[in-house]
Amino acid sequence: MEEADLYSIEGLLQILPDLPSLLHHVSSKRLKMDGGYTELDNDQQIEQVKSHIQTIESIVHKLKSDLTEMEAAHAKGPAESENWRQQSEKRSKEVLDTWMKPPSRGESPSQEEPNQGESTRRLSQSEYQKYGRQMIMPEIGLEGQLKLKKAKVLIVGLGGLGCPAAAYLAGAGVGVLGLVDDDTVSHSNLHRQILYVEGGVGLSKVGRAIHILRHMNSSVHYEGYDYRLTPEKAVDLFRDYDLILDCTDHPTSRYFISDAAVLTGKPLIHASALRTEGQLMVLNNPPSREGNNDEGYCYRCVYPKPSPPASVVTCGEGGILGPVVGVMGTLMAMEAIKILVPTTQQADAQVTSPDDHQPRLITYSAYSSPSFRAHRLKGKRKDCVACSSAATITRESLESGSLDYVAFCGGRVTYDVLKDNQRMSARQCKYLFDHGKDPHALVDVREKVQFDIGHIDGSINIPFSDISRDTDASMNQLENILSSDGTMCSGTTLHFICRYGNDSQLALRKILELPRCRAHKDMAKYVLCHGDNLYIIGRDIIGGLDAWRREVDEDLPDY
Amino acid sequence: MSTEPSKADVPIVVEFTGGLELLFSNQRKHRLLLPSSGEKGQPANTAFLVRYLCENVMKDKRKEMFIIDGTVRPGILVLINDADWELEGGDQYELKKNDNILFVSTLHGG
Numbered sequence: 001m002e003e004a005d006l007y008s009i010e011g012l013l014q015i016l017p018d019l020p021s022l023l024h025h026v027s028s029k030r031l032k033m034d035g036g037y038t039e040l041d042n043d044q045q046i047e048q049v050k051s052h053i054q055t056i057e058s059i060v061h062k063l064k065s066d067l068t069e070m071e072a073a074h075a076k077g078p079a080e081s082e083n084w085r086q087q088s089e090k091r092s093k094e095v096l097d098t099w100m101k102p103p104s105r106g107e108s109p110s111q112e113e114p115n116q117g118e119s120t121r122r123l124s125q126s127e128y129q130k131y132g133r134q135m136i137m138p139e140i141g142l143e144g145q146l147k148l149k150k151a152k153v154l155i156v157g158l159g160g161l162g163c164p165a166a167a168y169l170a171g172a173g174v175g176v177l178g179l180v181d182d183d184t185v186s187h188s189n190l191h192r193q194i195l196y197v198e199g200g201v202g203l204s205k206v207g208r209a210i211h212i213l214r215h216m217n218s219s220v221h222y223e224g225y226d227y228r229l230t231p232e233k234a235v236d237l238f239r240d241y242d243l244i245l246d247c248t249d250h251p252t253s254r255y256f257i258s259d260a261a262v263l264t265g266k267p268l269i270h271a272s273a274l275r276t277e278g279q280l281m282v283l284n285n286p287p288s289r290e291g292n293n294d295e296g297y298c299y300r301c302v303y304p305k306p307s308p309p310a311s312v313v314t315c316g317e318g319g320i321l322g323p324v325v326g327v328m329g330t331l332m333a334m335e336a337i338k339i340l341v342p343t344t345q346q347a348d349a350q351v352t353s354p355d356d357h358q359p360r361l362i363t364y365s366a367y368s369s370p371s372f373r374a375h376r377l378k379g380k381r382k383d384c385v386a387c388s389s390a391a392t393i394t395r396e397s398l399e400s401g402s403l404d405y406v407a408f409c410g411g412r413v414t415y416d417v418l419k420d421n422q423r424m425s426a427r428q429c430k431y432l433f434d435h436g437k438d439p440h441a442l443v444d445v446r447e448k449v450q451f452d453i454g455h456i457d458g459s460i461n462i463p464f465s466d467i468s469r470d471t472d473a474s475m476n477q478l479e480n481i482l483s484s485d486g487t488m489c490s491g492t493t494l495h496f497i498c499r500y501g502n503d504s505q506l507a508l509r510k511i512l513e514l515p516r517c518r519a520h521k522d523m524a525k526y527v528l529c530h531g532d533n534l535y536i537i538g539r540d541i542i543g544g545l546d547a548w549r550r551e552v553d554e555d556l557p558d559y
Numbered sequence: 560m561s562t563e564p565s566k567a568d569v570p571i572v573v574e575f576t577g578g579l580e581l582l583f584s585n586q587r588k589h590r591l592l593l594p595s596s597g598e599k600g601q602p603a604n605t606a607f608l609v610r611y612l613c614e615n616v617m618k619d620k621r622k623e624m625f626i627i628d629g630t631v632r633p634g635i636l637v638l639i640n641d642a643d644w645e646l647e648g649g650d651q652y653e654l655k656k657n658d659n660i661l662f663v664s665t666l667h668g669g
Contacts, residue, residue, distance in 0.1 A: 161669040249669040274668040277576060303665060307634025311624055313578060315668040325669070361636065363663065365576055368587060375661070376642040465581070469619040 122146060127219060131173050144341035145173065151340045152240065154178040156229055156257055157247035158205040160192040160315070160325030161271055161332060165245055167195065168333035170213045174340070176221045177213070178241055181205045182228035192322035229253065231398045231405060234260035243339055245332050246270045249314060251306050252405040256398065258299030262288055262387045263395050269335045270299060271328040274318050276366040278328035281359075281377075282335050288380075288387040297359055297380040298387040309410035324366050331362065417505045424539040426548040429495060439492040440538065441482060445507045446498050446545075454557035456497070456548065464503040471510045479530045490533035501544040508540050568592035569603055569654050573612065577664030579635065582619040589616060593654060605637065606630070606650035608660065636663045 066088060073084035122142065123131070127149075134140045140148075151174045155162045158181040170177055183205050185196045193205075200208040206224040213222055225237065229248075238244055238260050246257045246268060254270070261268035267285040271278060285296040315325075359379035364372055386393045397403050424432075433440055442459040444451055451461040460481055466474040482492060498504035511517055512526055517537065520527040526537040541548065549556040573589045580587045597607040613626050623632065630650060631637060637644040638661040639652055654660070 157669055159669050247669050249667060251667050254667060272666040272669055274578065274666040277666065279577070279663075279666050302636070303634060305633035307665060307667075308623070308627070308632060311578075311632070311634060311664065312667055318578065318668070320668060361663070363576065365587075368576070373641065375636075375638045375663075376646065377636075378643040378645040468621055471620075 123149070124219075127173065130217065130219065134172065139343055140337075140341055147341050148173050148337070149175050151242050152176040152178065153243045153245065153336060153340075154180065154238065154241040155245045155247055156180045156253070157249065158183070158193070158195070158209050159189070159247060159249060160273065160320060160322070161329040162245070162247035163193045163195040163209070164326050164329035165247060165332045165336070166209060166213060167216065168330060169336060170217045170220050170222075172333070172337055173217065174220060176223060176241075178223040178225065178237075179206050179209055180225040180227070180229050180237070181209075182226065188316075192320060192325050194326065229257070230401075231256040231260065231403060232401045235263055235395055235398050238264040238266050241266060243336055244268045245336060247329065247332070251312055251409040254299060255306065255408065256403070256405050258283060259386050259393050259398060259403075262298050262391075263393070263398065267296070267339050268298075269332045269339075271332050273320060273325035273328045274313060274315060276321055276324055278324055278331075278364040280328060280331050280335070280362040280364075282339070284387065285339060295380075296387075297377070298384060300386045301379065301381040301384050302361070302377060304381065304384070306409045312409075321366065324364065327364055331364075417509050418540055422508065422539055423505075423542050424495075425542050426551040429497075429539075429541050429548075430552045432495075439489065441492050441494050442541075443478065443494055443496050443507075444498070444545075445496060445504050450499065450559075453559050456545070456553070456556070459497065464498065464507055467507045467510055471514055472516075475511065475514065475528060475530070479533065479535070482535070483533065491536065493536040493538040494528070495538040495541065497541040497548070498544045500546050501540065501542050504540045504544060508537070512537065567595060569595055569656055569658075571608075571654055571657065572659045573608075573616075574659065574661045576661065577635075577666055579625070579662050579664045582617055582621065582624055583612075584618055591616070602653045604650060604654065605639070605644060605652045605660065608654060609650070631662065634665045636665070637661070638663065 069084060069088070073081045123145065127145075128135075131140075131145050135142060135145050153169055153174050153176070155166050155169075155178065158166065158179055162179070162181070166177060166179060184202055185193070185200045185205055185208055187198075187201055190196055190198065190201075195209045195212050196205070197208075197212075204226050206226045210222045210224050213220070227233075229237070234256055244257065244261050244266050246254060248254065248257065249272075254272075258268060258270070261284050265284075265287040267287060268283040269280070270283050271280040273279075281299075281302065283296060283298050288295050288298070359377040361375045361377055362372065363375065380387065382388055383390050385391055393403065429442070433442070442456060444455050444459040444461050445464040445467060446455075446461070447463045447465060448461060451463075455461070460478065462474050462478050466477070478494075483489075496504040496508050498507070511528065514528070516529045517526055518529070519525070520534070520536075523536065528535040528537060543550075545556060546558075549558060569592070571591055571593055573591055574587055575583050575589075576587060583589065593603050593608060593611060595603055597603060601607065609626065609631055613622055617625060625635070626632060639647045640659050641661070644650070644652060
């Protein structure tokens with residue numbers, strides 16, 4: 001059931017076909033809680049079965065009376081129907097809560113465990129039940145579970161990394177789970193962002209994530225921050241947490257999250273993923289403090305200078321496989337548990353060695369062998385501007401906003417590379433193809449795998465990567481295709497299209513830069529010369545295939 | 560291992576990940592025979608290897624996606640036998656037989 005909403009009549013109706021198996025499950029679960037039949041004498045066994053039958057009958061009775069009320073309410077119209085629904089939900093919750101609870105063996109809860117008073121029990125009964133499987137691990141134990149319960153973890157970014165990380169940390173029973181994201185759910189998220197369902201598309205990620213996480217584990221306190229984290233806000237927010245997970249997707253946030261983690265003295269788990277690969281580092285662990293600068297290294301120690309903007313590829317551009325980013329988010333949750341419950345503090349922990357503190361980069365590459373690798377890093381830089389004794393980045397510089405992370409990372413890439421008269425709309429292009437006298441050709445510069453998903457009939461695929469790699473060779477390839485097609489002879493005008501209208505502009509500009517591309521006096525146009533053949537450089541399609549789908553052909557795949 | 564300069568080429572494995580493989584014919588693992596000395600007789604160190612890769616292995620014309628100012632661009636980690644090259648002497652590290660040199664481009668997606 002999507003919302004796991006057992007408390008509404010709609011929810012109950014949905015599970016009706018599964019009711020027999022559900023009742024069996026609940027009944028045997030209850031039996032387990034009671035210690036099983038074997039520990040009970042004959043009379044008690046009979047009482048048990050009677051009690052189970054009673055529970056099941058009460059549910060059936062409730063469904064019957066709900067059905068009668070529901071029919072009556074619906075007959076009175078929508079207002080009354082809604083009113084009834086709300087009332088019913090409340091009552092259903094009460095019934096179900098009693099249903100799921102084990103029957104008390106004594107008269108009052110204090111007699112449940114006569115030898116152990118309430119004061120000596122350090123977790124609630126439901127917590128022992130929920131966390132039992134991890135608490136019996138020597139790595140966790142009761143003390144570890146109590147540490148988790150006290151822990152406050154902040155997850156920045158609720159995408160492919162943040163979703164699995166949040167799910168596992170909620171399941172592990174951290175005390176407070178903070179979630180930051182300003183985005184809304186979209187269809188393209190669902191293959192990897194496992195906290196969202198189709199019904200949540202268009203809604204706030206923070207809101208939807210907390211909704212489902214509460215269903216997973218209601219013992220955790222969830223704090224939502226439905227905004228875009230900025231350097232100005234980061235320091236203040238990080239102060240309230242013990243540990244930060246960087247699940248964002250951009251160099252600027254990678255740098256300022258690392259800086260803010262160093263300034264507030266919080267360990268930072270950093271991971272990223274693209275296509276078939278992921279990377280993970282545990283940064284600022286243990287945190288750098290004044291006079292204690294030999295400790296953990298930071299993101300700037302590994303990458304003092306940011307990558308050039310042209311080499312930064314997003315999941316939207318490069319693609320991403322769901323399980324790849326899921327693996328990385330899951331690893332982040334595990335690293336978080338290791339930091340929150342250090343094994344060195346466990347009595348029987350002989351497993352750690354000094355080498356465990358060696359700075360490492362973990363990489364996962366789905367199609368390589370071996371898939372997982374750990375690489376030794378240099379670690380802390382003596383002259384790091386963020387975390388060394390020579391640090392120049394201060395809390396003030398972050399909070400005042402005087403550090404321009406966008407500029408540091410090379411600014412925003414702007415795509416207005418062509419003049420207006422070198423561009424046209426999808427509709428204009430369609431008109432030209434249908435009514436133009438001269439021959440026109442449409443060059444689609446998306447990668448082949450995207451072209452194969454869907455393209456405009458008659459368009460020619462010359463991938464942007466080929467054009468970038470070797471513009472001249474890619475134009476020879478185009479010419480071969482054109483000359484083999486009798487209708488696209490010399491004199492054909494070439495237009496360019498891509499997914500959103502960015503790469504096609506860059507492609508057109510690269511072609512214009514070719515030595516054999518020159519201005520033609522008579523035609524007042526640029527022409528591409530190839531032996532005796534001339535091809536006229538036409539225009540770039542504004543907004544690419546995305547615009548074509550909106551303006552011309554809505555059947556084009558919206559991938 | 561002998562420190563004497565060898566006349567023979569040095570067999571090494573060079574790997575590219577994090578998208579760098581796209582610049583090298585979409586091939587992650589390259590087995591190379593690196594000349595045992597550089598153009599001017601200098602040792603076959605990683606600085607030489609980077610130039611060698613750029614001139615002889617990289618078919619892609621976007622050299623700036625791999626090299627800026629004569630060395631690997633920011634955002635690329637160089638790992639010699641799975642250790643940061645800065646632990647091994649950086650671009651002065653002299654390559655030995657069967658070394659594994661991995662170039663990793665940092666990823667940002669999430």
